[in-house]
Amino acid sequence: MKSKARQVSVLFIVAIISAFLLSFVYKETKPVILEYSSKELNSSLRKVFPDSEVHFKTVKYDTLWRVSEGNRYVGIVFRYGKRGYSSIIRPIVGVDSTGKIIKILIPKEGLSETPGLGMKVTEAWFGQQFSGLTEDEIWLRCDNENGKIDGVTAATISSRAATAAVREGLKEFEDYLSTGGHGESKWYSDDVIRLSGMEEVEEVVKDKLWKGKDRFVYLSYKKGFISKVGVVVSIHKDTVLGIHIQRPEEGIEETPGYVTRVSSPEFENRFGNVYIGDIDKLDALSGATVTSEAVKEAIKLGYEELIKERK
Amino acid sequence: MKRVFIDGIIKNNMVLVLAIGLCPTLAVSTSAYNALGMGLAVIFVLTFSNLLISLLRNLIPRNLRIPIFIVIISTFVTMVDYMLKAYVPPLSRQLGIFVPLIVVNCGILGRAEGYAYKHPPHYAIMDGLGIGLGFAIILFIMGTIREILGQGIWLSIPGVFPGFKVFGEAFTNSSVLLMILPPGGFLAIALLMGLYNHFGKK
Numbered sequence: 001m002k003s004k005a006r007q008v009s010v011l012f013i014v015a016i017i018s019a020f021l022l023s024f025v026y027k028e029t030k031p032v033i034l035e036y037s038s039k040e041l042n043s044s045l046r047k048v049f050p051d052s053e054v055h056f057k058t059v060k061y062d063t064l065w066r067v068s069e070g071n072r073y074v075g076i077v078f079r080y081g082k083r084g085y086s087s088i089i090r091p092i093v094g095v096d097s098t099g100k101i102i103k104i105l106i107p108k109e110g111l112s113e114t115p116g117l118g119m120k121v122t123e124a125w126f127g128q129q130f131s132g133l134t135e136d137e138i139w140l141r142c143d144n145e146n147g148k149i150d151g152v153t154a155a156t157i158s159s160r161a162a163t164a165a166v167r168e169g170l171k172e173f174e175d176y177l178s179t180g181g182h183g184e185s186k187w188y189s190d191d192v193i194r195l196s197g198m199e200e201v202e203e204v205v206k207d208k209l210w211k212g213k214d215r216f217v218y219l220s221y222k223k224g225f226i227s228k229v230g231v232v233v234s235i236h237k238d239t240v241l242g243i244h245i246q247r248p249e250e251g252i253e254e255t256p257g258y259v260t261r262v263s264s265p266e267f268e269n270r271f272g273n274v275y276i277g278d279i280d281k282l283d284a285l286s287g288a289t290v291t292s293e294a295v296k297e298a299i300k301l302g303y304e305e306l307i308k309e310r311k
Numbered sequence: 312m313k314r315v316f317i318d319g320i321i322k323n324n325m326v327l328v329l330a331i332g333l334c335p336t337l338a339v340s341t342s343a344y345n346a347l348g349m350g351l352a353v354i355f356v357l358t359f360s361n362l363l364i365s366l367l368r369n370l371i372p373r374n375l376r377i378p379i380f381i382v383i384i385s386t387f388v389t390m391v392d393y394m395l396k397a398y399v400p401p402l403s404r405q406l407g408i409f410v411p412l413i414v415v416n417c418g419i420l421g422r423a424e425g426y427a428y429k430h431p432p433h434y435a436i437m438d439g440l441g442i443g444l445g446f447a448i449i450l451f452i453m454g455t456i457r458e459i460l461g462q463g464i465w466l467s468i469p470g471v472f473p474g475f476k477v478f479g480e481a482f483t484n485s486s487v488l489l490m491i492l493p494p495g496g497f498l499a500i501a502l503l504m505g506l507y508n509h510f511g512k513k
Contacts (some may be wrong), residue, residue: 007372014367014379018386025390029397036400109404115461116488 045077048094048103064173072248073097076177080169084161087112089121091165093130099170099177101138104130106162118158126152126159130166138167178227192219195244196234205309208302215241220302224294229262231298235306240279243271245295262291276303312437319441325418326449326500327507332418335409336450337496343466346454348402350447352395352410356387357419357446358439361427365435368428380423385414401469418446453499461491 045056049067054074056065065077075097081090089111094102106122113119120126129149130138139147140156140163151159170177193201193210196217203211208219215236221228230246245263261267262285270282279299284292325332332353339349363383364371371379392410395403403410413419422442427435458474459465463483467474476483489495 003372007375010370010372011375011379011382014382018382021386022389025393029393032397033393033400036397040400110407115491 044092044105044107045094047105048077048092049075050103059176064176067094075102076173078169078173080165080172082161082165082168084111084121084158085113085118085155089113089158089162089165091127091162091169093166093169095170095173095177097177099134099174101130101133101166101170103127104166113158114155117152117155120152120155121158121162126162135167135170138163138170192217192232195232197242198234209306209309216306218302218306220298220305222294222298222301224291225288229291229294229298231295231302233299233302235276235303238276240271240274240276240299242273243268243295243299261285262288262295267292267295271299276300312434315434315437316441319438319443320445320448323442323445324449324507325442325446327504329418329421331421332416332446333500335412335416336446336453336500337493339406339409340450340453340457340496340499341461341491342405342458343451343454344402344468345405346450347447348395348399349406349409350443350450352391352406353413353416353419353446354440354443355391356384356413357422357443358436359387360384360419360423361435361439362432364423364427365430365432371428376424376428380420380428381414384419384423388413401471405469418442449503452503453496456499456502457490457495460487461489461495462486 042056045065049056051069051074054067054069056067056077058064059066059076063079066073067075067077075095077092077094079090079092081088083089087110089106092105092107094104096102104127106127108119108122111119111122113121133148136146137148140149140151140160141147142151142156143160147163149159149163151163192208196210198210198212198215198217201210201212205211205216210217215234217232217234219230219232221230223229230250232244234241234243245268247263248260267285271279274282276299279296282296323329326336335349340346360380360383364380367379388411391413392403395406395410422438426438430438455465458467459477462474463476463478463486464474465477466472487495490498
């Protein structure tokens with residue numbers, strides 16, 4: 001019994017001392033480690049998006065970043081991994097908002113392809129081939145006739161994996177890219193309620209549909225000229241009280257100029273106090289017919305949902 | 312006491328004589344700089360774990376010694392790991408998993424069990440320094456051989472220094488890649504063991 005107590009206490013004391021030492025070292029080194037890794041990450045991001053004006057916002061840790069210049073959304077940076085010959089190749093890829101590759105970077109760190117062969121995918125000449133390409137061109141020349149990438153001689157598996165990682169990553173983040181990070185899930189209910197001017201929410205009827213004292217508010221999307229157009233609609237019985245159309249800074253990616261002018265108070269005011277059946281009779285904004293129609297369609301779609309709920 | 316230190320380097324050399332801890336030896340001796348980093352890490356861990364174990368040797372119950380050794384060794388290894396990550400991140404990247412794996416390096420556990428647990432602290436420190444230095448020297452020589460033959464350069468430090476050019480351009484462009492691949496590790500270690508046995512016997 002006595003020897004057992006001794007054993008436990010010795011192990012306990014050793015563990016305590018060890019924990020104390022480690023917590024001290026941890027406290028001292030943690031900030032340094034973090035600072036280094038964030039500095040390094042930032043410099044990698046800058047390399048694939050060389051414009052000095054832009055800044056990066058992490059959307060998903062180590063995987064997806066949203067890039068903006070001032071308030072304007074200009075593209076994304078993503079990392080996507082694909083198994084190579086003996087390790088996972090994870091290029092960092094900068095993409096502009098039209099889906100064109102700006103630059104890619106294949107970091108050497110953590111990569112253990114064959115030295116002198118597969119490792120050559122990290123060399124600058126290989127990465128540079130990707131600049132300016134779109135999704136269907138990102139293939140090795142030997143694999144697809146549209147392909148514009150020359151593989152590394154004697155390292156086809158590594159080259160193919162690197163190329164596939166860029167192409168498949170682009171596909172993976174396509175939705176995010178086209179909505180500028182303001183996909184349907186990104187407009188939070190708080191935003192919608194603020195934009196609708198509703199004073200108090202009585203009930204969340206369902207996703208994207210709220211009931212207030214004197215009105216219903218819903219959020220609805222419809223594909224416009226280039227991307228989805230989001231519309232927040234306030235409605236009382238059959239009368240549209242007012243709408244709010246997604247602004248460029250809120251993620252709408254329509255052609256600048258005429259088309260983005262739909263998301264302005266002037267156009268929105270045409271929808272104030274209008275009977276739902278008369279929506280179609282309202283004038284479209286000249287030069288932006290498709291987007292204007294998308295707005296009307298979005299209003300009607302949301303209204304149909306509302307009718308279903310009322311029944 | 313001096314004897315213990317010298318013996319650690321030559322007579323009890325971890326790699327050439329005891330032939331323990333070969334796994335990290337083969338894995339990280341691809342360049343002289345990596346080898347140097349690993350060697351220093353092992354010297355640090357071995358010396359301090361030897362010292363602490365020797366100090367506690369009368370307190371540690373016999374049937375509990377292995378878990379206590381492991382706790383002590385892993386404490387120092389974790390300290391080294393954090394410090395490498397914080398102050399020499401590129402080296403930490405290169406060594407990768409082999410730094411945490413020092414915990415299970417049988418050389419270190421072997422010295423704890425076989426020497427430090429049975430000897431007073433000043434001897435244990437000397438043993439740690441000697442054995443550690445012996446390991447580091449061999450690792451450095453292997454790294455040198457493999458880097459020079461495999462890449463034609465010596466002492467390159469990633470991101471800081473491109474390395475001394477030992478051979479001309481023609482060699483660098485078609486170096487003996489085999490030497491930085493795993494077989495090169497075996498070749499280098501065999502060469503060193505052979506030389507040691509040849510001259511050691513006389």
